[in-house]
Structure formats: C-alpha cells, structure tokens
Amino acid sequence: EAGVTQFPSHSVIEKGQTVTLRCDPISGHDNLYWYRRVMGKEIKFLLHFVKESKQDESGMPNNRFLAERTGGTYSTLKVQPAELEDSGVYFCASSQVIGPSSYNEQFFGPGTRLTVL
Amino acid sequence: AQKITQTQPGMFVQEKEAVTLDCTYDTSDPSYGLFWYKQPSSGEMIFLIYQGSYDQQNATEGRYSLNFQKARKSANLVISASQLGDSAMYFCAMREGTGNQFYFGTGTSLTVIP
Numbered sequence: 001e002a003g004v005t006q007f008p009s010h011s012v013i014e015k016g017q018t019v020t021l022r023c024d025p026i027s028g029h030d031n032l033y034w035y036r037r038v039m040g041k042e043i044k045f046l047l048h049f050v051k052e053s054k055q056d057e058s059g060m061p062n063n064r065f066l067a068e069r070t071g072g073t074y075s076t077l078k079v080q081p082a083e084l085e086d087s088g089v090y091f092c093a094s095s096q097v098i099g100p101s102s103y104n105e106q107f108f109g110p111g112t113r114l115t116v117l
Numbered sequence: 118a119q120k121i122t123q124t125q126p127g128m129f130v131q132e133k134e135a136v137t138l139d140c141t142y143d144t145s146d147p148s149y150g151l152f153w154y155k156q157p158s159s160g161e162m163i164f165l166i167y168q169g170s171y172d173q174q175n176a177t178e179g180r181y182s183l184n185f186q187k188a189r190k191s192a193n194l195v196i197s198a199s200q201l202g203d204s205a206m207y208f209c210a211m212r213e214g215t216g217n218q219f220y221f222g223t224g225t226s227l228t229v230i231p
Contacts, residue, residue, distance in 0.1 A: 003161070009160070031217070033217075033218065033219075035219070035221075037221075040223070041223060042119075042121065042220075042221045042222055042223045042224070043208065043210075043219075043221035043224075044221070045218035045219065045220070048217050048218060055217065056216075056217065056218065059218070089160075091162065093162075093219075104150070104212060104217070105152070105164055105167065106219060107164070108154070108161065108162030109161070109162075110159065110160035110161040110162075111160050111161075111162075113160075
C-alpha cells in the first residue's frame with residue numbers, strides 16, 4: 001500500500017511568487033492534515049480536512065495560504081504571494097480513525113521543503 | 118505555552134548502547150496520546166511508539182520503549198542497543214482527546230557513533 005506522497009519534494013521560489021504544494025493521502029483516509037516546520041522550531045499544525053471539508057484551520061498563518069481538497073482525495077496548499085518567513089518544510093499527514101480515542105496514528109509524507117528567496 | 122518540550126537538540130550515543138530522549142508535555146485534558154516519530158535524512162516521518170494516558174504499562178515496540186511518568190508529565194523514549202540506522206531526528210508528539218491535531222516538540226537529533 002502506498003504511503004502519503006507529497007509533491008514537489010523541494011521548491012525554491014522568489015518572494016512574491018506563488019507556489020502550490022500537493023499531498024496525496026493514503027487511499028481511504030478521510031482525514032488529511034497539513035503541518036509546517038520552520039527551521040529549528042517545532043512542527044506546527046496548519047489545518048485538518050475531513051473528506052473535502054475543512055474541520056479545523058486554526059493553524060493557518062494568514063490569508064496568503066489557501067488549502068483545498070476537492071473531491072476529498074488529494075489536497076493542495078497554495079501560498080500566494082510567498083514571503084521569506086514561509087520557508088520551511090511542509091508536511092502532510094492522513095489518518096483513518098477519528099473519534100474520542102486519543103489513539104489516532106497519523107501517517108506522514110516526506111514533506112516539501114520550501115525555500116523563499 | 119509549549120505543549121511538548123524536547124530539551125535535547127542533539128544527542129550522541131555509542132553503537133550498541135542505550136539512549137534516552139527526553140520529552141515533557143503539558144495538557145489539562147485527562148485523555149491524551151503520546152507519540153514518537155523518527156525522521157531519517159530521507160525526510161519521511163516514521164511512527165515508532167504510542168502511549169495512551171490511561172495505559173497502565175509503559176509501551177514497548179521492539180528496541181523502543183516509552184518511559185511514561187504521568188505525574189511528572191514526561192514520556193521519554195528509550196532506544197536499546199543503538200544501531201547506526203537509528204541516526205535521525207526524533208519528534209515527540211501529543212494528541213489531546215478532544216482534538217485532532219498533533220502538537221510536536223522541536224525534535225532531537227540523534228547520532229549513533231560506530
């Protein structure tokens with residue numbers, strides 16, 4: 001079974017440009033999450049989809065970030081226009097189980113390393 | 118306030134020795150789960166071990182064990198018989214029972230020395 005995949009693995013853009021990151025979750029996983037790790041800091045939650053609906057987007061830094069998950073399959077995260085502080089590694093994760101249990105293993109992709117110059 | 122704290126930015130361990138990676142957490146939710154992930158240089162995040170707040174015994178998975186001290190709010194990862202392939206970043210994470218997002222620490226970079 002294929003794991004979570006992300007594309008591209010690396011992206012280098014100039015300030016002001018637009019970048020779109022893609023995440024393909026594990027097939028059948030309704031829950032999809034985006035996280036970001038800025039250099040040297042902790043991995044921070046950005047948002048959570050349940051199928052195509054945004055369940056929680058409390059971690060999105062500002063309105064330059066737009067996430068979509070049309071059809072409830074893959075998701076895209078667009079940054080427009082990109083700023084220097086957006087540089088970091090963007091992780092996507094997916095999970096199947098949701099509910100009151102605290103065990104809800106999230107399967108992570110390899111991340112997209114974004115560098116804004 | 119930081120929900121997950123990893124105080125060791127970098128650690129070194131001799132091959133075949135055991136090593137403990139520290140993790141403390143902060144939550145008021147009685148139901149929570151603690152996770153450890155390994156991130157090798159390839160970038161993927163590999164799930165290692167899970168401990169639930171109501172679990173009576175410390176979790177173990179092969180060479181990995183979790184030293185869960187609930188009163189101290191610590192969930193240290195113990196790797197026994199270190200191997201060269203254990204060299205990686207290690208992240209401690211928590212999920213609170215009422216939410217879906219994971220809270221991560223800043224990670225510990227482990228280097229295993231031959």
